[in-house]
Amino acid sequence: MNLLEFRQVTVAFGDYVAVEEVSLALKPGEFVGLVGPTGCGKSTLLNVAAGLLAPSQGEVLVEGRPLKGLNPLAGYLFQQDAILPWKTALDNVALPLVFRGRPWTEARREALAWLEKVGLGRFPRHFPHQLSGGMRKRVGLAQVLIAGPRLLLMDEPFSALDVQTRQLMENELLRLWQEDRKTVLFVTHDLEEAIALSDRVVVLSAGPRSRPIGEFPIPLPRPRDVAEIRLTPEFLRLHREIWELLRGEVMRAHAGA
Helix, strand or coil: CCCEEEEEEEEEECCEEEEEEEEEEECCCCEEEEECCCCCCHHHHHHHHHCCCCCCEEEEEECCEECCCCCCCEEEECCCCCCCCCCCHHHHHHHHHHHCCCCHHHHHHHHHHHHHHCCCCCCCCCCHHHCCHHHHHHHHHHHHHCCCCCEEEEECCCCCCCHHHHHHHHHHHHHHHHHHCCEEEEECCCHHHHHHHCCEEEEECCCCCECEEEEEECCCCCCCCHHHHCCCHHHHHHHHHHHHHHHHHHHHHHHHC
16 A cells, blocks of 8 residues: 555646646655656645645545545655754754653653764754754754654755765665655755655656656665765666656746746
8 A cells, every 4th residue: 555645636826736637656665756847846745745735636645545634644854944943952853742742851862862863962952053054954854753754755855955964964864764764755956866865756847737757766776875876877877867858847947937
């Protein structure tokens, strides 16, 4: 059974149709990268999967059941930091457990273990403004994962980071994902990032009325180092193949801008 499935999903904002008749299924434990030109509705689909936005037509299924309201299996990592500036790193990570009724003492103990997991065990009392961009992303990742989601929705989470920090975060994500193989829907503009991380890359057409126009299995071996895998002949072959399709959509989006 699929963990997440879009069935003929259309999302319209008044007369503007962002995505049209999108059908896409994610198996348990699958890491799927979603790429497409700017404005093609990638974030819209994430919001629909999270239950933050209802489809205008079609439906979303979670483990075979229609999604009504917020998706109880999902954790969402946004492009912008979603951590609270007046809370320490420790308390930011602990918050999801506190919201679920756990005592602060117990939640902080578990949060400290997660900070250790993401390499921030020495910074529990630091506030967000005292942390680098990459460190804040690690706090955000720990904050999402501590709640134990079975589905991770990721909206260009590393796009604001420099190249070196981004690669460190990509490897960190793969290391944590490798532990329990959550289902991941990862939105990015960066085709190289999508290939390096994913089991499958889905290409969306230019908007409006965007829809999937290509799916590419990524048979690269795991575990992966994202810097090293980019240098392999198979990676370069996949990049050429997917870019051949994606380039036309990017040009179409720019022509219509």
